[in-house]
Each structure stands twice: as structure tokens, then as C-alpha cells.
Amino acid sequence: MNRFLDISSVGIEFNTDSGTFRALDKVNLSIKQGEFVSLIGHSGCGKSTVLNIVAGLLEATEGGVILEGKEVNTPGPDRAVVFQNHALLPWMTVYQNVELAVKQVFKGQKSKSEIHDWIAHNLELVHMSHAIHKMPHEISGGMKQRVGIARCLAMQPKVLLMDEPFGALDALTRAHLQDSLMEIQNDLGNTVIMITHDVDEAVLLSDRIVMMTNGPAASIGEILDVDLPRPRDRLALSESPEFNQIRNRALRFLYEKQKFPGGGSRAKKPRLEAVDGASESKSASAAA
Amino acid sequence: MANASVIQGNFIKMVSHKSGLSPTMVNSLRTGILSLIGILTFLLVWQSTANNIDTSLGQFPGPVQVYEQIGNLVSDYQREQEREAAFYERQEERNARRLAEDPDAEIRFREYTGQPTFPAQIITSLKTVAAGFLLATVIAIPLGIACGLSETLYSAINPVIQLFKPVSPLAWLPLVTMVVSAVYVSDDPMFAKSFLNSAFTVALCCLWPTVINTTVGVGSVNSDLINVSRVLQLPTLKHVQKIVIPSAIPFIFTGLRLSLATGWMVLIAAEMLAQNPGLGKFIWDEFQNGSSDSLGRIMVAVLTIGFIGFILDRLMLFAQHRVSWDKSSVLK
Ligand SMILES: Nc1ncnc2c1ncn2[C@@H]1O[C@H](COP(=O)(O)OP(=O)(O)OP(=O)(O)O)[C@@H](O)[C@H]1O
Ligand SMILES: [Mg+2]
Numbered sequence: 001m002n003r004f005l006d007i008s009s010v011g012i013e014f015n016t017d018s019g020t021f022r023a024l025d026k027v028n029l030s031i032k033q034g035e036f037v038s039l040i041g042h043s044g045c046g047k048s049t050v051l052n053i054v055a056g057l058l059e060a061t062e063g064g065v066i067l068e069g070k071e072v073n074t075p076g077p078d079r080a081v082v083f084q085n086h087a088l089l090p091w092m093t094v095y096q097n098v099e100l101a102v103k104q105v106f107k108g109q110k111s112k113s114e115i116h117d118w119i120a121h122n123l124e125l126v127h128m129s130h131a132i133h134k135m136p137h138e139i140s141g142g143m144k145q146r147v148g149i150a151r152c153l154a155m156q157p158k159v160l161l162m163d164e165p166f167g168a169l170d171a172l173t174r175a176h177l178q179d180s181l182m183e184i185q186n187d188l189g190n191t192v193i194m195i196t197h198d199v200d201e202a203v204l205l206s207d208r209i210v211m212m213t214n215g216p217a218a219s220i221g222e223i224l225d226v227d228l229p230r231p232r233d234r235l236a237l238s239e240s241p242e243f244n245q246i247r248n249r250a251l252r253f254l255y256e257k258q259k260f261p262g263g264g265s266r267a268k269k270p271r272l273e274a275v276d277g278a279s280e281s282k283s284a285s286a287a288a
Numbered sequence: 289m290a291n292a293s294v295i296q297g298n299f300i301k302m303v304s305h306k307s308g309l310s311p312t313m314v315n316s317l318r319t320g321i322l323s324l325i326g327i328l329t330f331l332l333v334w335q336s337t338a339n340n341i342d343t344s345l346g347q348f349p350g351p352v353q354v355y356e357q358i359g360n361l362v363s364d365y366q367r368e369q370e371r372e373a374a375f376y377e378r379q380e381e382r383n384a385r386r387l388a389e390d391p392d393a394e395i396r397f398r399e400y401t402g403q404p405t406f407p408a409q410i411i412t413s414l415k416t417v418a419a420g421f422l423l424a425t426v427i428a429i430p431l432g433i434a435c436g437l438s439e440t441l442y443s444a445i446n447p448v449i450q451l452f453k454p455v456s457p458l459a460w461l462p463l464v465t466m467v468v469s470a471v472y473v474s475d476d477p478m479f480a481k482s483f484l485n486s487a488f489t490v491a492l493c494c495l496w497p498t499v500i501n502t503t504v505g506v507g508s509v510n511s512d513l514i515n516v517s518r519v520l521q522l523p524t525l526k527h528v529q530k531i532v533i534p535s536a537i538p539f540i541f542t543g544l545r546l547s548l549a550t551g552w553m554v555l556i557a558a559e560m561l562a563q564n565p566g567l568g569k570f571i572w573d574e575f576q577n578g579s580s581d582s583l584g585r586i587m588v589a590v591l592t593i594g595f596i597g598f599i600l601d602r603l604m605l606f607a608q609h610r611v612s613w614d615k616s617s618v619l620k
Contacts, residue, residue, distance in 0.1 A: 057515055075518040087512035091534040091613030100530060104520045137614075155520075 004033040004191060005159055009063035010053055011217075023049050025217035027063070029210060031159075034189040038202035040250065041212030041221075042258060047195045050212075051161050054193065055081050067158060077105045080152035082162040086144040088136040088151075095132040098122060098151045105155045122154040123147070125184055142173035146180070153184065162194040166201070174198075175234065178205060186231060199250045203243060204234060211253050222253055349584035354591070357584035365405040375400045404565060410592065413566035416483055417555050417600075420490025421548055427491075428498035428547070429540060433528060435499070436506020436536070449499060457493035457554045461562055464488045482564035489558045490551045497546035505539025506532050534613055541608040548604055552597050567593060 010027040013020045023046045031037055039047045052058040054065050056075035064071050072079065088097050098119045102110075110118060123129055126146040131139055136147070145165060152160055165181075166174040178201060185192060185205075196202050202209045209224040226246055228237065237243040304314045331351045338350035349357070383395040404412070435442040468484045509532055517527045533540075559568025571589050574582040 055515075055519065057518060075515070075521070077520055079519070081515065081519050083512050083515070085512065087510075087516050089513060089516070089531065089534070092530075101520055104522060104526075135613075 003030050003066075004035075004068065005031040005054070006066040007031075007050070007054065007063075008066065010050070010060045010065065011062040012049060012053065012058065013061045022217045023215055024053075024060075024219070026219050029220060031191060031193065033191055036185060036192045036194070036205055036207045038206040038209045039193065039195045039212065040197070040199065040202050040209055040254070041218070042214055042254070043197075045212045045215045046218040047212060048163055051081070051163050051193060051195055054159070055079050055161050057081075077101070077155045078158045080155045080157035080160055082145075082148050082152050082160070082165045084164045084167050086136070086141075086148040088144055088147055090136050093133050093135055094123065094128060094139070094147050095119060097136070097147060098154050101151045102154050118154060122150045125153060126150045126180060140173075142169050142177060145169065145177060149177075149181070149184075153188070153190075158191065160190045160192045162192065164195050164197065167197065174201070179234070181205065182230075182232065199247055199254070202250065203228075203247050204232060204237065209246075209250055211250065211258070214258050221258060224249055343583065345578055345583050346580045349587045353584040354587045357581060357588050360581065361406045361585065361588060365407055368402050368405050371402055372400045375402075404570075406570060406588075409565065409567050409570045410596070412483075413555060413559065413568070414596070416486045416559075416564075416566060417490055417548075417552050419483070420487040420555070421494050421551050423487065424491040424494030424547060424551070425498060425544065428495050428543070429502055432499045432502025432540070432543070433506050433532060433536075435503040437528070437532070442503065449496060453496040453500070457489050458557055458561060460492050461485070461489050461558055464492070465562065480565075482562065485562055486555060486558050486564045486566065490555050493554045494547035494551040497550065498540070498543035501539045501543030501546070502536060505536030505543075508539075509535040537608070537612055541604065541612075545601060545604045545608075548600055549597065552593075552600060556593055 007027055007029040010024060011022065012024045013022050015021075027050060029037075039050060041047055049058060053060050054072075056065075056072055056079065059073055064073065066072070067078070088094075089100070092100065099115070102115055102119055102122075106115065106118070120129065120132070123132055126149050128143060128146050128150060131143065136144055139147075145168075149165065166177050169177065182205060184190070194202075194205065203226055206226050209226060210220055211222045211224070212218050213221040224246060228240070228242060228246075300311050300314050300318070303309070304311045307314070309317070335350040335352070338348040338353075341348035347353075379398065383397075386393040386395055431445075435445055465485050468481055468488065472481060472484060513531050513535065517531050522530065555566065556568040556571075558564065559566040560572045561568075563569055563572065567589055571586050574585045574589075
């Protein structure tokens with residue numbers, strides 16, 4: 001019984017102008033320590049909402065989240081969040097951005113030089129040592145995202161929460177960052193929950209893929225185990241039959257069992273192949 | 289419009305090619321020439337209109353008369369300075385003589401009290417506006433931050449702000465005057481009452497733009513950044529210092545610049561109305577004086593007020609540039 005993180009019968013209602021809107025209903029999920037879990041589902045089904053409840057940024061209407069035996073309902077650095085669009089403070093250098101987090105989390109625990117070394121080490125992990133004194137507007141989108149990840153890693157969180165971390169990046173950069181993330185997770189053994197629209201990304205990175213049903217009152221539809229051996233290599237995998245089998249099962253779930261409710265082409269659909277993902281159509285079908 | 293700028297760009301390229309000057313130099317030369325043409329046209333129109341306006345105090349002053357009056361004001365100032373020096377010299381001589389006659393004699397020092405000169409009036413006005421503006425800023429920025437952070441406080445305070453914002457500060461002037469003279473009683477006052485009256489009046493009108501803009505700025509901090517702060521569990525003070533203030537800086541400065549500009553305008557009016565020392569009083573005195581030079585002198589004061597207002601705004605812009613993290617943003 002290794003129950004590290006427990007999301008138990010979580011439901012949430014939002015108050016909107018046209019009455020209450022039930023976004024989630026009876027979401028149950030347990031995650032083991034060191035596990036990498038992907039959340040996948042159609043746009044607007046409630047993935048970000050689940051993640052934000054775990055982060056404590058949103059409060060569940062029913063049920064709750066238990067981390068290492070304790071209920072969590074406020075945000076905290078033990079559940080670091082990587083935001084879709086980096087969320088670096090634009091008035092601080094790369095170094096200062098990480099420093100703000102490190103100083104806050106380790107105040108009184110690390111000496112000055114230890115703090116410095118720890119910041120440098122985490123920026124090294126994401127291959128950003130060459131630009132530590134640059135301002136965010138001086139570095140590329142992929143680099144910003146790396147710094148965002150470094151900031152979270154530096155907090156040594158119990159769970160790393162990532163909301164479409166690579167969604168706004170081009171295919172090549174995304175592949176680079178996926179490899180970096182795999183490497184880091186391999187070394188550090190972080191527990192990760194990642195939202196993605198990219199089925200290939202989910203299969204490549206995850207131990208389990210959690211597929212959500214369409215909202216309103218979305219819940220967990222199916223869970224796929226990904227038993228591919230690690231370390232994984234994207235080129236080798238693309239030819240492996242197991243990889244393709246898992247991938248196809250995920251696609252079948254999304255396109256046959258959970259057809260996109262509105263069916264409109266303007267909505268974000270899970271990605272078959274890498275295309276530019278900077279889509280902004282949030283909350284596409286909430287009112288429908 | 290697009291065409292015009294293309295043509296202009298080509299023009300600059302052509303000139304810089306022919307003359308061997310760099311394009312930026314040509315560009316600033318061009319701006320300089322255009323400003324010069326603008327000013328010359330203005331002076332010309334001014335002079336020709338002035339010639340056609342006759343008042344009971346003589347002809348309306350044109351640029352030439354104004355220039356003369358500037359000279360007069362400078363020599364007034366120099367004369368006043370000489371008088372002051374002579375006064376102190378005489379006083380010292382007198383005291384020395386008395387001490388020589390009788391070593392125990394009681395000697396007296398008197399301050400020179402001459403006419404306030406034009407530069408002295410300018411300095412008084414600047415001090416007053418600075419005091420009022422600083423006082424308002426010290427109150428308005430924290431208040432604006434608090435209102436931006438707390439919806440509750442905002443709802444409580446907003447009606448008061450909306451009620452007082454449209455009130456001309458001059459309407460406050462009698463109340464301020466009465467309150468100051470009732471409350472501020474001291475034998476050896478550090479500040480003159482007239483100074484306090486003007487400064488408080490300025491402060492009252494400087495408050496609102498800064499409060500409102502700061503509130504808006506604090507309310508529009510990117511929600512992702514707020515979430516970062518929440519995940520890090522930053523204490524309120526640190527949250528304000530590291531996240532709220534840097535995001536709100538452009539809004540805060542917009543408010544400060546509006547405040548300073550209105551403060552400066554209101555000050556002149558308050559000085560005229562209350563006969564408090566400063567540029568406003570200078571104008572009023574000249575108006576009451578009614579000599580043939582008066583209109584020219586008033587015109588000098590008007591131009592000075594405009595120029596100082598412009599400089600104050602530039603100073604704020606410079607300050608914003610210094611504290612703003614986004615050096616690449618174009619400030620106007
Ligand atoms: N604060 C809110 N108030 C009202 N409704 C909300 C709020 N936040 C989310 N919702 C609704 O809840 C549903 C789930 O939203 P959520 O952002 O979790 O979707 P998502 O799965 O992350 O979508 P995407 O893939 O586009 O990011 C949507 O229908 C959305 O309209
Ligand atoms: Mg989302």
C-alpha cells in the first residue's frame with residue numbers, strides 16, 4: 001500500500017452568471033511516490049482544475065487531497081507548479097527568479113554559499129548555466145520554460161505539477177525539453193503530474209496516463225499503464241509495437257469514446273503529431 | 289500614413305547618404321529644425337496678434353516686451369540682492385560701533401524683509417508643490433496598494449474616493465485655511481501657515497490620481513505571478529515588494545505624473561486666491577499693480593509656469609525610467 005498522494009472523490013462547482021457550473025465530479029486517483037502521471041483529455045474537461053486543486057490554488061467543493069497522510073488545501077512549496085507560460089517575474093534575472101524560490105523555501109536551513117550552489121546546480125540541471133544573469137525577455141520561450149522548471153525543482157517539492165509545460169513551444173524545442181525532463185526525473189525520482197494535449201508526449205514520459213471524460217461533471221475515464229522500460233529513447237520507441245499499441249489505445253479513447261462534445265474545429269484537440277500548440281481557446285464548451 | 293513614414297524614411301536615407309551624416313543625426317537634426325520652425329511661427333503669430341489687442345493697461349505684450357520684462361526682472365533681483373547686502377553691512381557696522389562705545393550694550397540682529405523677487409516666488413512655489421506632492425504620495429501609494437490587494441477595503445473606500453475626486457481642491461481652500469489656523473498654533477512655527485495651506489490644498493488634489501491608478505495597477509497583476517507567490521507562500525510584505533510593486537510601477541507613475549501636473553496647476557490658482565506667497569501671488573500682485581509693465585511680467589510668469597510644469601513632468605519620466613525594470617519600454 002504505497003499511497004503517497006490521494007485525490008479522493010473530488011468535486012468542484014464554480015459560481016457563474018448563469019448559476020453554478022459543476023466542472024468535476026468524483027475524481028479519484030492515487031499516485032505512488034516517484035510516479036510520473038499524465039492527465040489527458042479534451043479541452044475544457046477540467047484538467048487544469050484538477051491540477052489547481054492538488055496545488056491548493058483552487059478549493060474543492062467535495063472530497064479532498066491527501067499528501068503523505070495529511071490533507072492539503074492551501075498552496076505550498078511542497079507542490080510546485082510549472083505554469084504553461086513560464087510565469088517568471090520579468091523584473092528579475094534568471095538567477096534571481098530561482099533565488100526568490102530557494103530563499104523562501106530554505107530560509108534558515110542553508111547558508112549563503114549553499115543557497116548559491118543550489119541555485120547554480122538547478123540551473124545546470126536544465127542546461128541554463130550560460131544565461132543566469134539574463135532577464136526573461138532576453139531568452140527564448142524554451143529557455144524560459146527551462147528556468148520555470150528549474151525554479152520548481154529547486155524547491156524540492158514532494159510533487160511536481162505541470163500544466164501543459166511544453167504546450168507553447170515548437171516541436172524541436174519540445175522534444176529537447178522532454179528529454180531533459182526524462183533525464184532529470186530519472187535522476188531525482190520526482191513525483192510528477194503533467195497535463196498534456198500531446199498523446200506521444202504522454203506515452204513517452206509517463207508511467208500512467210489518466211484520461212478524463214468530457215465535462216461538465218468530468219471524471220476519470222480510463223487509466224493506461226505504460227510499462228515501457230526506462231530510460232526511453234524516442235526514436236527507438238517510435239518503432240516499438242508496445243509504444244504504438246498504448247498510443248492507439250489513448251487515441252481511441254479520445255476520439256471514439258470521448259468525442260469532443262462540441263465537435264467544432266476551433267477547439268483544441270489532442271495532438272496527433274507535433275504542431276504549434278500555442279492555442280488560446282480556453283474553456284471552449286463550458287456554456288454549451 | 290504608412291506612405292508618409294516611408295517617404296520620410298527615404299528622405300532621411302537620402303539626406304544621410306548625400307551629406308555623410310549618420311541617419312540618427314539626420315533624424316535629430318530634422319526634429320530640431322521642425323521644433324524651431326514651430327516656435328518661430330508661434331512667436332510670429334503671437335507678436336502680430338499682440339499688436340492688435342489693446343487693453344486698459346496698454347498693448348498686449350508680445351515676445352519683444354516679454355523679453356524686456358525678463359531683463360527687468362533680473363535687474364530687480366540684482367538690485368534687491370544689493371539692498372539686502374547693504375542692509376546687513378549697515379547693521380553690522382552699527383552693532384560694532386555700539387560695542388565699541390559700550391561693551392555691555394545690547395545688540396540686535398534683524399532679518400532683512402524686502403520685496404520677494406521673482407526667483408524667490410518661483411522657489412516658494414516649487415517648495416510648496418514638492419511638499420504637497422510628497423505628502424500625497426506617501427499617503428496615496430500605500431492606500432492604493434491596500435485597495436488593490438483587498439476587495440473589501442476597496443469597496444469601503446471607493447465611494448469616498450468617487451465623491452471627493454471631482455471636487456476642485458480650491459473648494460477645500462477655505463476649510464484648509466480655517467483648520468490650519470485653528471490647529472497649528474505655535475509661537476515659533478517651523479512652517480508659515482500660508483505654506484501649509486497651499487501644500488495641503490495641493491496634497492488634496494494630488495491624492496486621487498495616484499490612489500486610483502495604483503489600485504488599478506495592483507489589481508491587474510498577472511494571475512500566474514500571484515499564483516507563483518501563493519505556491520511560494522511569500523509573506524504579504526514580500527509579496528508586495530517583489531511582485532505587486534514591480535508590476536504596478538507603470539500605473540503608479542501614470543498616477544504620479546497626473547498628480548504632479550494637476551498639483552502644479554492647482555497651486556498657482558490657490559496662491560492667487562489665498563494670496564499665499566508664490567508665482568500665483570506674483571501674478572495677482574502684478575494684476576493689481578496695473579502698471580504698463582504688468583502684462584509683460586504676467587506673461588513671463590505664465591511662460592515660467594509652463595516651463596516648470598514641463599520640467600517637472602520630465603523629471604517624473606526620468607524617475608520612472610530609473611526605477612522601471614523594463615528599460616526597453618518607450619515612455620511618453
Ligand atoms: N473560475 C472559473 N469559473 C467558472 N468556470 C470555470 C472556472 N475555471 C474553470 N471553469 C470551467 O471549468 C471547466 C474546466 O476548466 P479547465 O481549465 O480545468 O479545463 P482544461 O481541461 O484545463 O482545459 P484546457 O485543456 O483548455 O486547458 C471549463 O468548462 C471551464 O469553463
Ligand atoms: Mg488547462
